[in-house]
Amino acid sequence: MGGSLGKKKAKIIIVGLDNSGKTTLINYLKPPKETLSEVTPTVGFKVESFKQDKINFTCFDMSGQGIYRELWPEYYSEAQGVIFVVDSADKLRIAVAKNELEMMFEDPGIRDRPVPILFFANKKDLPYALTESEIAEQFELDNISDRDWHIEASNALTGEGVTEGINWLGAKLPKKKKK
C-alpha cells in the first residue's frame, strides 16, 4: 500500500450481536470492486480494510454469534476505536446487547483505555425500529464519562448514516505519528 504513506492508519474492532449488520456495514465501506453481493453470517472474524476520510482503516469484523463472542476480548487491546452495531428493530435483544456492552466495558482491554466508541443504531429503515435516542436511553450511554461516544442511526444496506459515523470516529482517533 504505497499510497498510504503519509496517511493515518487506524485499527478498529467492530462488534455487536449476530444479525445486527456488522459485515454489511463494512461491505458498504469497502472499495466497490471488493464488495460482496451477498453477506453471510461471519464465522470467527474477518479482517477488512477500507479508506475513509484520508484514513486507512484496518477493521476486525467479529462474528456476533453467541459461541464466537468470546473472541471479542482478544482483540480489544489492539483496537484504537470500537464500533458497536445494534439491530434497532430487535427490541427483545436490546437487553442482550446491553449485557454484552457492559461486559465489554468491564474488560481490561477497554476499561483501562479511553478508546472512542461509535454506536450504529442499524436497520433504521425497518418499521418499529427504535430511534438512536431510545437506544442511548436503553443502554444508559449518558453514564459513560471516561471516553468519547457517539450514536448514529444507520441503514447499512444503503449506507445512510454510515459515512457520518465513520467520519466522527476518524476525527476522534488518537493522533498517530506519520510513517
Add this chain to the structure above:
Amino acid sequence: MDRAGKPLFQSNYLTCMKTMNKNKEDVKSVSHLIVCNENRELIIMEQSGIKIKKSIKLPSVGVFIETYGLYDIDGKIFIACRDGKIYVVKNGLLSNQVYDIESKPVGMVYIDKSIVVASMNNVVSSYYGKGKKNYSIYMPCTITNIEKMIMKRTKSVNAALVALSNGEIRMFNNKFLITTIKTDDVIMGMRFGVFGREEGSLVINFKHGGLSVKMLQRQANLSVSNHKPGPSIKQDIPLKIKLFVELTQRERDHSVDMHRLFQKDLCKLRLKTAQSYISLLNEGHAPMSYAQGSKLRLNATTEGIGPIFKIKLELQNLSKKSMVGTRVMLSYATDIYKVISKGFHKPMTLLPQINYNQEILVENIDENGAADLIRVFIYNHESSMPLITANLNMPLSEVDLE
C-alpha cells in the same frame, strides 16, 4: 375397535400431548403424536397424524407425557398419571416398571437420563431410568410448573426450572440450586428454548396475563462446582488445641455416660418443676388455685396515684359447685397503709362461672409515700391455708401536701 371408513373421532377429552421422533434425532424429522385421554388410553398416532398406530390401555388417566429416544429404536414413553404413578411404555407395550411418586404429579421432565417429577406435596423428585429414586428436593410452597432447561449449541446446560406459587423460579442442576429468579406474579406456564435468534430464552406466562421473556447471559455460570450447597461464607474454625482434643476424646469415650447423666438431670429438673407448680397451685399462691379441691381465679389490680388507692378484685369460681363462706383478707404494713373501705370481709357465696367484683379503698399514710406489698388472701373457715393469694405491688404514692 374398527374405525375403518369412519372419521377419527374421540368422544372423550384429551389430557396431554407430546411428540416422539420416529427414527431420527433431528428436530424437523418425522415424528409421532402421542396423546392421553380421559378414557385411560395412551394413543400413538401414525406419522401422518390421521390414523391411530397404537392404543394402549393405562391403569389410570395420564396427565403428563415425556419421551426419550426414538420410537423405532427402543424409545421410552413415560406417562405420569392421576393415581400418582408413572408408567413406562416401551416398544409399544406397557412395561411392568412403575414409579410411585407418593403424591399427584404437577409436572414431569426428562433430563439427563432421569425423570424429574414435581408433585403436589411440594417435592421435586428424580428417578433413574431403572426406577430407583435418585433424590428429592423439598420446596417451601406449592409448585406450579417444571421445565427443562437444555442447551447444546453454545454451552452445555442440563438444568430443571421449578416455578413456585410464591413467584420464584428455582434453577436446579442435578439436586443443586444454582439460582433463583424472583417474579411478582404466580407463573402459570413457562417454556425454555430458542426464541428468535436467542438460544437460551425463557418465556414465562403469568397468572394475571403478563408475558415475560428472560434470556440467559452468555457468561452465566451454571456449573455445580461453583454452587456448593451450604453457607458460602468461610467459617472460623478454631485451632485444635490440646484442651480441645482432650475434651473431644473424653466426649467420645464417655458419650453414653454423659448422655445418661444428662437425661437423669433433665428428668429431675422436670420433676422439680412439676412439684413446684403443684405446690404453688395447692397453696393458693398462683392466680389459679386448686386448694381444697376448689377452682378459683383471682385477679387483683390497683388504680389511682395516691394517697388513696383503689384495689380492684375480680373473683371467679371455676368449679361446678358453689362455694360458701369465702372471705377476703388483706395483709399489709400498718404503718404505711390504712384500709378505708369496710365490710369487704363479710363471708360471700361464690356461684360458679360468675364474676364477683370488689373494690377496696386503701390510703397511704406514710408521710413520704413509701410503696409496699399488699397481699390479698381468699380463705374460708375450713382451712388455715388460703384458697388463693394475690400479691399487689403498690406504686409509690403522691404525698398529700395539705
